[in-house]
Amino acid sequence: MTSDDIEVIGVGMHPFGRFTGHSLKDLNRVACVSALVDAGLGVQDVDAVYAANAMAGLLQGQEMIRGQSVMREIGIERIPVTNVENACASGSTALRQAVLAIRAGSADVVLVAGVEKMFVEDRGRTLAALESAGDLDVVSGIGLQFTAVYGMRLRRLVAAGRLTVDDLVAVSVKSHANGALNPYAQHRKIVSPEEVLGSRPIADPLTLLMCSSICDGAAAVVLARRGVIPSAGRPTVRVRASQAATGYTTTGNEPSLTETCATAAYAEAGLGPEDVDVAEVHDAMAPAELIAYEHLGFCGPGGAGALLGSGATQIDGSRPVNPSGGLSSRGHAVGATGLAQVAELTWQLRGEATGRQTHQPRIGLAHNNGGWLEGESAVSCVHLLERTDPWD
Amino acid sequence: MGLNAALTVPTTAQRPRDNGHALVGSRCGQCGAVSFPARAVCHRCGTPAPAEHTFATTGVLLTYTTVHVPRPGLPAPYTLGQVALDDTGPTVFGQVRMNGAEPAAGMAVRVRIGADGETPRYWFEPDRFAG
Ligand SMILES: [Zn+2]
Numbered sequence: 001m002t003s004d005d006i007e008v009i010g011v012g013m014h015p016f017g018r019f020t021g022h023s024l025k026d027l028n029r030v031a032c033v034s035a036l037v038d039a040g041l042g043v044q045d046v047d048a049v050y051a052a053n054a055m056a057g058l059l060q061g062q063e064m065i066r067g068q069s070v071m072r073e074i075g076i077e078r079i080p081v082t083n084v085e086n087a088c089a090s091g092s093t094a095l096r097q098a099v100l101a102i103r104a105g106s107a108d109v110v111l112v113a114g115v116e117k118m119f120v121e122d123r124g125r126t127l128a129a130l131e132s133a134g135d136l137d138v139v140s141g142i143g144l145q146f147t148a149v150y151g152m153r154l155r156r157l158v159a160a161g162r163l164t165v166d167d168l169v170a171v172s173v174k175s176h177a178n179g180a181l182n183p184y185a186q187h188r189k190i191v192s193p194e195e196v197l198g199s200r201p202i203a204d205p206l207t208l209l210m211c212s213s214i215c216d217g218a219a220a221v222v223l224a225r226r227g228v229i230p231s232a233g234r235p236t237v238r239v240r241a242s243q244a245a246t247g248y249t250t251t252g253n254e255p256s257l258t259e260t261c262a263t264a265a266y267a268e269a270g271l272g273p274e275d276v277d278v279a280e281v282h283d284a285m286a287p288a289e290l291i292a293y294e295h296l297g298f299c300g301p302g303g304a305g306a307l308l309g310s311g312a313t314q315i316d317g318s319r320p321v322n323p324s325g326g327l328s329s330r331g332h333a334v335g336a337t338g339l340a341q342v343a344e345l346t347w348q349l350r351g352e353a354t355g356r357q358t359h360q361p362r363i364g365l366a367h368n369n370g371g372w373l374e375g376e377s378a379v380s381c382v383h384l385l386e387r388t389d390p391w392d
Numbered sequence: 393m394g395l396n397a398a399l400t401v402p403t404t405a406q407r408p409r410d411n412g413h414a415l416v417g418s419r420c421g422q423c424g425a426v427s428f429p430a431r432a433v434c435h436r437c438g439t440p441a442p443a444e445h446t447f448a449t450t451g452v453l454l455t456y457t458t459v460h461v462p463r464p465g466l467p468a469p470y471t472l473g474q475v476a477l478d479d480t481g482p483t484v485f486g487q488v489r490m491n492g493a494e495p496a497a498g499m500a501v502r503v504r505i506g507a508d509g510e511t512p513r514y515w516f517e518p519d520r521f522a523g
Contacts, residue, residue, distance in 0.1 A: 124464065131463075137404065138429060141511040142487050143459060143466045151457030152474050159455065159497035203457045203472075249427060249435045252454070252476065252483060375474060375483050 006102050008237040008385060009109075009224045010039025011343035016186040016217035016331030018119050024056055028070040028115040031218035031336070035111070035343075039222040040232050043074055046222075047107035049081040050097045052090035052114035053335040054370075058129040059120050070115060087133045087370030088284065090114060091219065091338025092244075092381035098223050099242040108228045114336035115218040126214050130334075133371040133378070147211055149372045150285040151203035158205060163290055165197075165205055167305040172196045172210045172286040172328070174308070178315060179325025181356040184340070186215050186331030210286045210328065217333030219340040235350045240363070241268035241384035247376035257380045258282075258295035258367060265365075265382040266297075273297030276384075277361035278348050279321045280341035282369040286328040289313075289321060292367055296382075320358040323348060338368035338381060349387040360391040398432045398440035410505045411446055415514060417482060419445035428482040448478035449503050450519055456488055456495045465511070475501055475516055487515040 012034025014027045036043060051067025062069060067081045086093035091114035098110040118126050130146050157163040173193055179185040191209055199208040226238070245261040248254070255263075266272055273296055281292035290304035298319065299307040307313060313321040324330040324344040327337060345364035347353040364385040371378030401407075407430045408416045418430035421443055425436035434442050456473035473488040473495065488495055489504075500519040506512065 127461070127463065139485055141513065142472065142485060142515075143463050143470055143512075144472060144485055145459060145461060145463070147461070148457050148459050148472050151459070152455040152472065155457055156455035156474075156497060201458075201460045203459045203461070206457075249425070250483060374485055 005226045006099055006239040007224055007226050008221060008239065008342065008346050009229050010035040010037070010041065010222035011346045012036070012038055012220050013184050013340055013343050014218040015184045016215050016333050016340070019216045020119065022216065024060060024062065024066075024115050024117050025070050025073040027117060027216060027218035028113055029074050031115065031220040032074055032111060032113050035220035035222050039229065041109065041222065041229070043076050045109055046076060046079060046111045047109050048079055048098070048101055049076060049111045049113065050084050050094035051081055052084045052094035052112070052339065053116060054085055054087055054090045055116060055118060055129045055334055058132065059125060060117060067113070070113070076111070085335070086379050088282070088332070088334050089338055089368045089370030089379040089381050090335040091340070092366065092368035092383060093338070093379065095221060095338060095342060095383065096242045096244050096381060099239055102223060102225050108225045110223045111220060112223065112339060113218065113220040114339040116333035116335040117216045118214045118333065119216050123214065135373060138374070145203065146284065147203040147206055150288055151206045153291065154205055154285070154287050157291070162302040163287070163305055167290055167308060168205060168210060168287040169193045169196045171289050171308055174314060175283065175286040175289070175322060175326050175329045176209070178323055178356060179329025181315070182325050182330055185325045185329055186213070187325065187329045206285055206287070212284050212328045212332035215331040215333040217331055217336050217340070219336040219343050221339050221342050235387050235389040237346050237349045237385050237387055239383065240271065240386045241265040241382070243268060244379070244381045247373040247378045247380070249373065250375040252375065256295045257376050258292065258369060258382070261380040261382045262296050262367070265384055269384045271363060271384060275363050276319060276365045277363050278323065278345065278358045279319070279365040279367065280324060280344050281321055281326065281367040283322060283326040283328050284332055286326065289326060293321070296365065296367060315356055315358055323353065323356045323358055338366065341366040341368060342383065342385070345385050349385060351391070362387050395433070395440050401432045401441050404429070408444070410514060413505055414449045415447045415477070415484070415503055417445055417447060418442040424480070426480065426482045428484050447481040451475040451477040451481065451501055451503070451516070453488065453495060453497060453499045453501045453516070454483070455497055471495060473501070473516055487512055489515050489517050491517070493518060
C-alpha cells in the first residue's frame, strides 16, 4: 500500500486572529465540524483522531489530555485520540501520523485537528512559551527568541549577497497582499514597502510587518482510505507524499533540513520541484519564504530574489507560494499551522479558493518547520498533495 | 567499545561546560565530531562516550541580530550571534557584547565566561588581538 491510497476528504478552519471569548474547545469545534461537514460525515464516522497543539500546557494549563478534552465537546469519545506536539510543526506531524495509521490498516477515516490559543492576559507568558521551542538546557538565559533565530539566518544571506533588504520587504508586501484576500487570515491589510521598512524593528533585519504575530486559531483535515467514502462529486485530492525529519548538529556545510525532507518527499511521490504548482511554505517571518524557495528547489542558490522579482510566486504567477498569506499574514496559530496549510492547498486544488484562487494547480506542496537547534530547525515536514481529476 | 559505555557517562550536570576561560564539550575519538555541551553518544557516527574537549577561545561570527523585544532580566536592545569556534569547534549561539562597536559577519570574536552563577554563562566579544 502506498500513500496514493489516501485522500483528503474534508478540510475546515476557524479563522486565525484574536478571539478573546473563544476557548480551545470553541476554536477546535469550528475547525473540526467544518472539516466533517466538508467531508459529508458525522462524528461517529471517525475511526481515530490525531490532535495537534503546542502551547496549551504552558498557556492554558491543559496538559496530558488536550485532544481528548476538546474532542468530547464535539461528541468524539471512545475512539483513539492521540496528542501530537512538535513545536510549530505539530499540525503537519499529526497529519503524518494519520497517514501512517491508514497505511498501517488500523483506520479508514481519521480526523486530524490542530488548535492554539496564544492570546493570554500576559504576553510575556506567550513569548516564554515560544522560547521553549529550543533546547533550553543549551540556550536558556541567552535571550534566544524565535524572531532572533530568523533574523540571524536572514542576516547571513544578506551579508553574503544572496538576498537584499529590498527582497525581504517585497516578499512581506506580497504576504500581506495575499492575506488581504483570505477571509481566514489574521492580517488582512495591504501594506506598502515603506510601511514594512518603517515598522518597529524586532530583530534586525526583521521589522514588525515582516513577522508573524501571536494568534488564536484552529484547522482540521479529514483523511480517508481511497474508496471508503464515496466521492462527493467534486475534485479528489490525494496525498502523494508525507515526510518528516529532525534537525541535526550542523557544521554549516550540510544540506538544510528542509532540503533533506523535501528531497525525501519528492522521491516518495516520484515528482520534482518543477512539478509543484502551488506551495504553502513555513514563513514564520515573511522573508523565510525566500529561504524556502532555495531549499525546496524552486530556484538555485542565490536565485530567490530574482524568482520573487519575476512575479512567478504571486497568486497569478506560474508557481504561487503562500496564496493564503502564509504564517506571517494568514497567521501562525502554532499547533494549527500545518493543517491550515493543507486546508488552503485543498481549496486551491479543488478550485474553491475564491479571490485568491491560483490557476488550475495539480500538485500542491506543504512545508512546515518547527523549533530550532543550533543553526537548524528542530522539525521539518513536507507533504505533497495531488488533484487527480483534470481541470476542464 | 559497545553502546553500553553510554550507560555510565557522567550525568549532564556533572559534565563541565567551561573551564573558566573556554567552553568545554565533547569530541568524538572516532570521527572528530564536536558538540557543545558534551553528549553521551556521538551525533555523527553513533560512538558512545565522546571525550571531554576544551574548545578554542576564538571564533568567527557567522551572523548576528540586534533584538528589540526585551525579555525578563534582559533589556532591549541586545545582540545575539552565531559563532563557529576555531579549530573545527562547534557552532554555538550566544550574546555578542560589542561595547558600542558595530558587529559584522565574518569578524573574529573571543568567548568570555561569566562568574559562577552569572546569566548568561558565556558571551562573545570582538577579538581585539585578531589581525
Ligand atoms: Zn563520531
